[in-house]
Amino acid sequence: MSVNVSLRNVGSISRYLWVCAQIRSWWIAREQRRGEEDEIWFRGQPDERLGLVPRLYRPKFVGSNEADIRQEFQSRAMQLLRGERMPGTKYEWYFLMQHYGAPTRLLDWTASAPIALYFAVRPTLDADDSAGGPDPAVWVLNPWWLNRRLRFGKRKTRVDGPLLPDWQEAGRYLRDLERAFETESDTTQKLPAAIEPPHVDARLAAQTSRFVIFGQSHDLSKLKAVGDEHCQILKIVVARKARRKILDELNDMGVRESTVFPDLTGLCVDICRKWEKSR
Numbered sequence: 001m002s003v004n005v006s007l008r009n010v011g012s013i014s015r016y017l018w019v020c021a022q023i024r025s026w027w028i029a030r031e032q033r034r035g036e037e038d039e040i041w042f043r044g045q046p047d048e049r050l051g052l053v054p055r056l057y058r059p060k061f062v063g064s065n066e067a068d069i070r071q072e073f074q075s076r077a078m079q080l081l082r083g084e085r086m087p088g089t090k091y092e093w094y095f096l097m098q099h100y101g102a103p104t105r106l107l108d109w110t111a112s113a114p115i116a117l118y119f120a121v122r123p124t125l126d127a128d129d130s131a132g133g134p135d136p137a138v139w140v141l142n143p144w145w146l147n148r149r150l151r152f153g154k155r156k157t158r159v160d161g162p163l164l165p166d167w168q169e170a171g172r173y174l175r176d177l178e179r180a181f182e183t184e185s186d187t188t189q190k191l192p193a194a195i196e197p198p199h200v201d202a203r204l205a206a207q208t209s210r211f212v213i214f215g216q217s218h219d220l221s222k223l224k225a226v227g228d229e230h231c232q233i234l235k236i237v238v239a240r241k242a243r244r245k246i247l248d249e250l251n252d253m254g255v256r257e258s259t260v261f262p263d264l265t266g267l268c269v270d271i272c273r274k275w276e277k278s279r
Helices: 013-027 066-080 090-099 113-121 143-148 202-206 240-252 264-275
Strands: 041-045 106-110 137-141 193-195 209-213 233-237
Touching (some): 013 137, 013 233, 013 240, 066 090, 090 209, 106 113, 113 240, 143 209, 202 209
Antiparallel strands (some): 041 106, 041 137, 137 233, 193 209
8 A cells, every 4th residue: 555645534526536546556456457357346434433334233233133124124015116126036125125224234335436425425404514523434345355255165165256146155145034034043154245236226226336245243344354464445534524515526526315316305305405504
């Protein structure tokens, strides 16, 4: 890593994108870039002190039964999907659960650096931007690096690139619902893995969504591999005082609530922010 590149106190989109480009150059040799191997993933969080923990493993959901959650979501969501494509596999249901807020072992990432920055700095409708608080952050991950560190099965097979939901290795992270009720463990896997979702929902497509699915470990940022010299997970800390400026710059780029959430809720958030007196 270059000593001339600071990952803290980033205060503009131009600086942020430059830092992202530097990270890519550290991780991926130009002569090795081809196709999807050039893709790195981003995750924006409002508090740089937060780790990388999926919702199911956060304190307020300790002791939750994942099989029961999946069963309730699928049985009750069917009537709400009228006129929309019905999920056809266990993973399509699972990705849909995650995007609408149900607790799962999935952690959201995106292939878009600007969208991740938006999630880091976006306020709630009632937020006071002038108030003090923690700096936001964007985590950056090389999914190829993550999955190359994983070993599956007795033969310890290396996985190149993000998993696809229909791969045998992906099946070890998410049991069929019938089998999930027969065991106390949600998965036999220990380490998290990068996985590519099918875009079964407009939000998934708009946000260029990617996921890390967790096994029995709870925080990606605390894994032993994250501390070694070849680690390809980094955190960019954004200056909180620059949040409003960055939001305005993102808006000029077309990254706003209604494009990240292409529905009526996103539209109304845009309208509220346009007319609020605090601007």
